Amino acid sequence: MPLGYFLGLSAVMFTIGILGVILRRNALVVFMSLELMFNAANLVFVTFASYYQVLTGQIFVFFVMAVAAAEVAVGLALMVAIFRTKRTIDIDLMSSLKG
Amino acid sequence: MPVIGIIFYGFLAIVAVGSALGMLINRNAIYSALFLVLNFATVAVLYLALGAPFIALSQITVYTGAIMVLFLFVITLLGAEKLPGYEPIKGQRLIGIGLAVVFLAELALFFFFRNQTTGPVPFVGAEFASPQNIGLLMFTEYLLPFEVVAFILLSATVGAIMLTKPDRKVSTKLSQQQD
Numbered sequence: 001m002p003l004g005y006f007l008g009l010s011a012v013m014f015t016i017g018i019l020g021v022i023l024r025r026n027a028l029v030v031f032m033s034l035e036l037m038f039n040a041a042n043l044v045f046v047t048f049a050s051y052y053q054v055l056t057g058q059i060f061v062f063f064v065m066a067v068a069a070a071e072v073a074v075g076l077a078l079m080v081a082i083f084r085t086k087r088t089i090d091i092d093l094m095s096s097l098k099g
Numbered sequence: 100m101p102v103i104g105i106i107f108y109g110f111l112a113i114v115a116v117g118s119a120l121g122m123l124i125n126r127n128a129i130y131s132a133l134f135l136v137l138n139f140a141t142v143a144v145l146y147l148a149l150g151a152p153f154i155a156l157s158q159i160t161v162y163t164g165a166i167m168v169l170f171l172f173v174i175t176l177l178g179a180e181k182l183p184g185y186e187p188i189k190g191q192r193l194i195g196i197g198l199a200v201v202f203l204a205e206l207a208l209f210f211f212f213r214n215q216t217t218g219p220v221p222f223v224g225a226e227f228a229s230p231q232n233i234g235l236l237m238f239t240e241y242l243l244p245f246e247v248v249a250f251i252l253l254s255a256t257v258g259a260i261m262l263t264k265p266d267r268k269v270s271t272k273l274s275q276q277q278d
Contacts, residue, residue: 001100001108003217004210006145009112011206013138015199016119022195026182028128028174032135035166036119039142042154049228050149051220058154058228059241065161066248070255072166076173077259083177090182 006047014040027082027089031075038068108148115141128180132170139163150223153230 013036020033042061049057083089118141121134139162146155174180226232237245 001104001148002219005108005112006149006220007210008207009115009145011203012116013119015203016116016123018202019195019199020123022198023123023192026128026179028170028177028179029122029131032122032131032170035162036122036135036138039139039162042158043142043145046146046149046151046154047220049151050223053221053223053227055228055232055236058151058233059237061151061154062157062233062237063244063248065157067251069161069166070251072169073255073259074262076169077262079173080177081262083179088182089177089179 003047003051006043010040010043010047013037013043025090025092027079027091027094030091031072031079035068035072038064111141111145111148115145126181128174129171132167132174135170136163136167139167149220150225151228152225153228153233 017033017037017040020036021030024030024033042064045057045061045064049055049061079089082094086094115138118134118138122131122138125131125134139158143155143158143163146152146158
């Protein structure tokens, strides 16, 4: 399979993730879009690991997965804490710092 | 490339992009999460096709097994499937989609005009990325990052517990002082 197939697929998935961060108001969906972007980056890592026959890319994908799991745990705890005080997770309404 | 290979990769690409778009468009956060599970599973199949079985199974267990279940749990816990709908900033959608198209065009231009020919991704054997080889590399050359990741996971767990802990102690202390 040509290299461009994997790179193009990853680019499209990354762009959809960016669109999710820009367009959606639900903070949980914004988090899911972040996961989608991690996934697109991981796909490029694995592609080039196979392309250059170097295993380091796959090791790095494993570390990215572990750090993403930690990030999701802290992020969702933050969501729950914000929901307790503001009673919503609409990111348009989280504007307490706005002057 | 035989026809069946083209059909296989084309099907995977359509499912991956379609499920990502479904996650983006769907108004219900639960359906978004389920579309994302489908996307992660499709990418895991792509990892298998790229000769990375360990990463593919880690993807299934960590992403679709652990992270998305956590997401679904928090969505149902907060009852935040749907937000009351109102219009976002005027023109935000159009500008966002336009910027996304510009970004994709930039990436395509970079790929086509960088004066470097790329061959096809070679087919790697089962020995290349076997769990044994990955384990050997991870516990010898990458031992320090492995330990650091373990510490990051521990601190994230402690942080999540601390963030969601109800602060009951302060109120009890205050009530004791008032008594």
